[in-house]
Amino acid sequence: MNQNQTFEQxxxxxxxxxxxxNFLINLLLTAVLAHLLGRIYAxxxxxxxxxxxxxxxxxxxxxxxxIIITIVKSSLALxxxxxxxxxxxxFRA
Numbered sequence: 303m304n305q306n307q308t309f310e311q312x313x314x315x316x317x318x319x320x321x322x323x324n325f326l327i328n329l330l331l332t333a334v335l336a337h338l339l340g341r342i343y344a345x346x347x348x349x350x351x352x353x354x355x356x357x358x359x360x361x362x363x364x365x366x367x368x369i370i371i372t373i374v375k376s377s378l379a380l381x382x383x384x385x386x387x388x389x390x391x392x393f394r395a
Contacts, residue, residue: 320372328368336364 340357347353370388374381 332368336361
């Protein structure tokens, strides 16, 4: 019986409390690091074409990933749903 209760607690939707300040700090830190990564890639990348346009996508991808990870952090059902949705988007792109 103890294992069933533990498994049910694992599957339960637990909503972690995220303070707005921590969220904004994480968002700002992610954007700054992604911008820095994009600048370094645009300057030192070895591809011959469209380095700058590819590097411009780093910020959007990083911020989107941070938001998804923040949302999915503790909900197994939500994480599986988002994995399915993102895999469909990946194959459509």
